[in-house]
Amino acid sequence: MTTVKERLRGALSNLDLGIVLLVAAAVSVLDLLEVLPNGQTDKLILPVLALLAFVWIRDRNRQTRVADQIAAVSRTTDGMWRLLASGDSVKSLNGAAITRLLAEARASTDMWLFKGGTGTYIRAVTLPECIERARRTRSKMRFLLELLDPTNKALCASYAELHRNLSNDGAEEKGWTSLDTRKDVYATILAACWYRQYNSQLLELKIGLADTISLFRCDLTSHNLVITQRGPEFPGLAIPRNSPHYNPWYVELENSLNQTKPLEVDKAPQLSLRPTASEARELFAGLGIPLTEEFKDSDVADIARVALSRTDPYQGRVPAPSVN
Template structure:
């Protein structure tokens, strides 16, 4: 009785199937009964009738199942399938975002902090190796004159290749920016730097004049050198050195710098920054380098004539000793970080 009670709800929900099953059992029993109990004609008639009833019940079950499945299929078609294009588009957005994130992380990974003077010097050496271009923006370009420019020109001359150099320093004809730069350097340290000198307004002015003189001197001696100098009326606390392979950004701390390889986000945007900044600077007419030939050891007259001819005259208070000092800084500059 307990089994029947459990089976009754199932039979009610599946009446057609239960009836068909019962009839199939009955037909099967009739088929195996002896002829003495059930006449052959009656047996055939009962089996045929039961078979038709079973087929009808099966057809009814199929129609009922189809009727039940129709709303489900409609829901799937109108719901999930209609949402499929939007979900695929969203999936594509996620994949694009993941790709962009990976590229950003790769770019950040290639921006590295240099935490010692040895690392900075090594990075500069690697930047100068086989480079065909160099862009500098900073204060007066002392390290540029002492190390970078001579080394790059020497390497280019050895390989007989073209070299493009762009230099932006503070304008020596602007006393205000020279004083601002000197005051900034003194505020960081009153002690002499690697050159043995302290920073004054006059020194800042002479260092910038020396960078201009060095550019003309090297241009006259290497025909495959394209060099430009821009003079800025504003100072920067950073120094950018950008070569074909990497960017190095240094500050006054000789043990701290940052470098980024070519092709990274930081490198490309710094390149754009240096280009736009140089375009806004006052240009030194280096195309006039042939008008005033400079000797291997430029004389006082040659230096004065050069600066007068390019429209960047030396202060009237400068005497021969000041001119010699500028020439010495231009051609025999001391490495301030040595």
């Protein structure tokens, strides 16, 4: 039901047209009653027509502005819907397309936000390649890492069991244990701290430890978001930066990282060029995630050794990507 206020607003918006009609009606009535002197009516017709033309021109200009606004909104809306409908906002990837897209991102991005499990690929490929490019171009790099909490034994045991259940018969994951998961996370943390210490002017680092498990891994760069599973041979998704989905995912991943247990990487003890097992123990103690009695000297030595190893964990599983 139309309210009184809405009626008044509508009447005021057409006030000028009402005045013209009122003047025209008054002149016609006065002419019929022969109140006006002879010839006076003809003199009043011209001003009324001029006023009517003014109102008509103003109304037409108003309609043109409204049409332009509608067209602008329509273009924006149509563009967004075309983007969504065309599939350009979310792309499904398989095989080498995933590694190719990540390789292209490593060649130019200045930011990398990772949410996943142990961060093996981040440690072996992403981080060292991004640091090498940052050195060549003398540019800064920002790394945000959300990893499993290696001090949470039950969590790492569940992660290992999940991957054993999802692995194919005879796959390497069949023998993967909770201790292996914890060692892998520790190795990634050691590697990240090592690269930061030796590239302090180039690398901004933030590490958060999560107490939840996800089957998916998210790699968000300044160009796109890539969501993968247990390796590049499994289907993945890519969301480009110009997609309407990119910024909400960015906010979601940063918010997720902010809810994790942060590591104070500034307090990390200095590591040598080739970290030793004793240095690794000191590092994790300084970060507040000390190695427990389950970790034998040989385990700690493995952590220090693989931390800076650049062996691609997915090498040979998919065709190598080519980056132009």
